[in-house]
Amino acid sequence: MRGSSLRMTGKIRRKASYISWMRPQDILIPLPAGLCCKPGGFHIDPVRPVERAVITHGHSDHARPGHGAVLATQETLDMMRLRYGDNFARTTQAIRYGEEIQLGDVTIKFHPAGHVLGSAQIAVSCKDLCIVASGDYKDAIDPTCTPFEVVPCDVFITEATFGLPVFRHGNAADEVKKLLASVALFPERAHLVGAYSLGKAQRVIALLREQGYDAPVYLHGAMEAITRYYESRGVALGELRLVRGMKKADLAGTITLAPPQATSDIWTRRFPDPVTAFASGWMRVRARARQRGVELPLVISDHADWDGLTATIEATGAGEVWVTHGQEDALVHWCKARGLAARPLDLVGYGDEEEHEVIAADEAEA
Ligand SMILES: [Zn+2]
Numbered sequence: 001m002r003g004s005s006l007r008m009t010g011k012i013r014r015k016a017s018y019i020s021w022m023r024p025q026d027i028l029i030p031l032p033a034g035l036c037c038k039p040g041g042f043h044i045d046p047v048r049p050v051e052r053a054v055i056t057h058g059h060s061d062h063a064r065p066g067h068g069a070v071l072a073t074q075e076t077l078d079m080m081r082l083r084y085g086d087n088f089a090r091t092t093q094a095i096r097y098g099e100e101i102q103l104g105d106v107t108i109k110f111h112p113a114g115h116v117l118g119s120a121q122i123a124v125s126c127k128d129l130c131i132v133a134s135g136d137y138k139d140a141i142d143p144t145c146t147p148f149e150v151v152p153c154d155v156f157i158t159e160a161t162f163g164l165p166v167f168r169h170g171n172a173a174d175e176v177k178k179l180l181a182s183v184a185l186f187p188e189r190a191h192l193v194g195a196y197s198l199g200k201a202q203r204v205i206a207l208l209r210e211q212g213y214d215a216p217v218y219l220h221g222a223m224e225a226i227t228r229y230y231e232s233r234g235v236a237l238g239e240l241r242l243v244r245g246m247k248k249a250d251l252a253g254t255i256t257l258a259p260p261q262a263t264s265d266i267w268t269r270r271f272p273d274p275v276t277a278f279a280s281g282w283m284r285v286r287a288r289a290r291q292r293g294v295e296l297p298l299v300i301s302d303h304a305d306w307d308g309l310t311a312t313i314e315a316t317g318a319g320e321v322w323v324t325h326g327q328e329d330a331l332v333h334w335c336k337a338r339g340l341a342a343r344p345l346d347l348v349g350y351g352d353e354e355e356h357e358v359i360a361a362d363e364a365e366a
Pocket residue numbers: 057059115136353
């Protein structure tokens with residue numbers, strides 16, 4: 001009760017304030033270290049060590065070690081701890097979805113981004129101006145994380161990983177059905193599914209379970225810790241086993257999830273005549289699948305596709321859109337054609353987790 005009355009007070013105060021002279025760039029500005037909020041004294045997803053970092057999600061290009069104070073969801077903090085060890089930051093603070101925190105002269109609030117477990121959009125408000133930094137997001141359903149939430153705002157900062165009209169991801173369940181059909185067709189072969197370790201792999205497993213697949217799912221060793229972590233947060237994934245120590249013949253007819261690069265190296269020799277699959281939004285592009293030697297491309301993405309990006313921009317009601325990491329031009333053009341102010345942010349240092357993943361040396365033979 002007390003929480004809601006506080007929120008009411010906030011709203012009344014905001015309405016009562018007269019015209020703000022604040023411009024969006026006075027609140028957030030792209031700097032080499034990342035998106036900087038000067039009045040709040042923090043950076044969002046900084047790519048260089050900073051005093052105070054506010055982090056959208058656990059992917060390694062957004063969540064880096066070495067900051068002074070880190071504010072993020074509990075899941076994101078835990079993922080950073082898993083990857084970097086206990087001393088990944090000097091201090092940490094967890095924030096829940098819907099919770100508001102005052103930092104300097106701004107108020108920040110976290111909202112679900114639907115990208116991976118614990119992923120958040122960060123709404124930064126100052127006087128009557130609200131900017132939402134959405135990080136990576138998707139509006140498609142995902143049984144492994146809280147659904148994306150549209151946050152009304154004045155300025156929306158969107159990613160553009162799949163910011164071209166050619167990218168329509170379709171239904172992920174249909175892609176998993178393709179995988180199961182192939183398993184049924186080739187019972188003597190193993191199926192090796194390349195999938196990013198944080199988020200994609202767990203989503204593919206959950207989608208398999210939704211289709212009624214109840215056999216054990218096998219994991220590359222590099223995926224064990226993060227997948228167990230998902231389970232510890234209440235994401236049911238059924239029976240999971242490690243490939244390590246399995247006899248080759250016993251892997252016939254099974255499904256294994258592995259980091260994308262492992263599916264094209266000598267690690268695959270332990271599988272009987274493996275069918276190589278890859279779960280990624282890039283699998284919409286046939287040439288990419290061919291280039292990687294992917295026999296069974298599965299179009300499953302943890303990013304919004306073109307329709308998702310444009311529908312989300314419209315739904316936020318934002319009059320201004322800042323486009324970052326990915327294919328900015330088409331989306332900026334789309335916004336301008338609709339009378340929205342739009343510009344690319346030109347932030348550097350953000351990779352494309354659909355495509356790249358580095359496996360630590362000690363995990364390479366796992
Ligand atoms: Zn991401």
